[in-house]
Amino acid sequence: MRIGPAGFRVGSDWRRPIAELENLYRDYPKPEDGVPDFTVRLFAARPWRRFVRPAVMIGGDFTIPDAAPLPLDLGLLAAEMGMNLQMALAQRRYLLLHASCVERNGRAVLMTGESGAGKSTLAALMMARGWRLMGDEFALVDPETGLIHGFPRLVSLKNESVAVMQAALPQARFGPPQLKTPKGDIRHLVPDAASIAAMAVPAVAAHIVFPRFGLERAIREVPPAETFVRLTQASTNYVALGERGFDALTRLVTSVPATAIDYPDAATAIRQVEALA
């Protein structure tokens, strides 16, 4: 399937993860010209582990040695992790930022922070309010144009966020529960039809937001140099891109305002972000 500008081919020793992917990504296009950019392979840790206590290893163009296998119940999660891994390690066309991204009227808001900052949930809630979801995990900066390209894979919702999004989007499609993962209980949300249909349309970066959940409401302008350093840390391929990455990032931080927001609940955060954008 194609997600934003990246085409993926996923193979598996088992039918089930592929069937789940086919179902959840059924409205996504195929890779351009039928040629995928990245390959992900889910394979048995040992030949007999295809059948006995199935254990899924993640392979592909790039792998992490010594990664622990996942049980077959988490096969969908393994496939998603495999696709993220290929993007994180092999993407060279775009500067890749670990950020969620939503767009309205051609203006993109990037939200980045540590795991648990709420970037996936905030992006999904903003999608429920009519924003286009450009991605909950990666935002791609084009070094040539400075535009943001989306990567609207399935939204990875963790723990309490699952019920929040089921209440906000009762008609939406969700993947099977992925319970007791290393990041807690996960469930994937299919982005809405408008977000999938517009996945190839880039947007101008309008604001960079650093959200933090669980604190009293606060808002602080972040100067360009601090934004630069934070975004180099949030990028998986800044070093690999060399001068192209430096130019893309200095251009982004000197042309786009950045704000850190602390928020006690999602409704407050959305008011804060929508007031900025």
Place this chain on the structure above:
Amino acid sequence: MRYRAAALASLRIVPLDVLTAIYHRASGQTHIVEAPVPEILAALGEETMGVEAILDRLARDYALVDPDPAALTDRLEELAAAGLVARA
């Protein structure tokens, strides 16, 4: 000790705010620096200079409050360790 800056063609220098980002093409490293580093690199230009001469040029081009050769030598040695300046 005399110093010269890395070739200007090997540096991308982008002022961000009070801090400046420098990309060093030779090493592929990014440096975030504050004053007086951009000023030292500008004072050196393409020349090889001693500490006193650099200090004179900084005093001429910038409002140096307290010209201090020892402090400037410390900064130059830091820049030499980072590869942005070479001892000549």
